[in-house]
Amino acid sequence: MTVKQIGYGDDVVRAMELVRKFVQVCHPGAEAAVLAGSRSRGTARQNSDFDVFLLFPSLPAGAWREVLIFEDETLEVFGHDLGTFSYFCRQLDRPSGKPVLPSLLAQGISLLPESPLLEHARSIANEVIATGPIPLDEDRIRHRRYLITDLVMALNPRVLRHEAIAAGAALYTELADFALRANGHWGASGKALPRALAAVSTHLDRQFEDAFHALFAYANPGPVETLVDDVLRPFGGRLRAGFRQGAPSEWTDEPRGQ
Numbered sequence: 001m002t003v004k005q006i007g008y009g010d011d012v013v014r015a016m017e018l019v020r021k022f023v024q025v026c027h028p029g030a031e032a033a034v035l036a037g038s039r040s041r042g043t044a045r046q047n048s049d050f051d052v053f054l055l056f057p058s059l060p061a062g063a064w065r066e067v068l069i070f071e072d073e074t075l076e077v078f079g080h081d082l083g084t085f086s087y088f089c090r091q092l093d094r095p096s097g098k099p100v101l102p103s104l105l106a107q108g109i110s111l112l113p114e115s116p117l118l119e120h121a122r123s124i125a126n127e128v129i130a131t132g133p134i135p136l137d138e139d140r141i142r143h144r145r146y147l148i149t150d151l152v153m154a155l156n157p158r159v160l161r162h163e164a165i166a167a168g169a170a171l172y173t174e175l176a177d178f179a180l181r182a183n184g185h186w187g188a189s190g191k192a193l194p195r196a197l198a199a200v201s202t203h204l205d206r207q208f209e210d211a212f213h214a215l216f217a218y219a220n221p222g223p224v225e226t227l228v229d230d231v232l233r234p235f236g237g238r239l240r241a242g243f244r245q246g247a248p249s250e251w252t253d254e255p256r257g258q
Helices: 010-026 083-096 101-109 117-129 139-152 162-181 190-202 202-220 222-235
Strands: 031-034 050-056 063-069 073-082
Touching: 010 031, 010 050, 010 073, 031 117, 050 063, 050 101, 050 117, 073 083, 073 101, 083 101, 083 117, 083 222, 101 117, 139 162, 139 222, 162 190, 162 202, 162 222, 190 202, 202 222
Parallel strands: 050 073
Antiparallel strands: 031 050, 063 073
């Protein structure tokens, strides 16, 4: 069965062929190779890079990540063995709330013959994704409510326009990730945020799109302010006065008295 017979478009087929060649030339010792990201979904732009996950029987020197040029295309390559992959998924990505590595493997296209090692790695990825991120605790929720409140206040028309633009850009990321994480979902960052919102709720995704379009296209902060209140309301609303955050007592360059 050819790749075209199982439904991949021409752009995806070309991407698969390029990455297979890259693996053969540069990493013949890889036991598994996976094409992920927009190139695997058929949604890539002309300048999109190629996300490539490589799985090796063993990497004594540890996992690695690099960006390189191969045949005039930009590849971002993640190299792991089973142990490093498990550690990154469970000890780094799950606490961060962003399933970067498990999603690469779970959603990507395998380019080499299937192997028990790849099946084991996929089971880890699927387990971590199904388990979900470590929930935000009350202190973290309060801290993020304060950050969001501070950013939305900077949208005031009396604030310098370039400061309001900077605050609005930061607010989208902070608010969207909070809307996901505070409700028990995986978070995201950058251009992955709209996809993460849409996967949870197309209505929520459209709310964000419409509100921030009004802000950036028409300098109208009203819809964003309403959205902020809608997102924060189940968690106590905006927070400014009364916010307090302590620091560990050992965070000092002066010796403590005995």
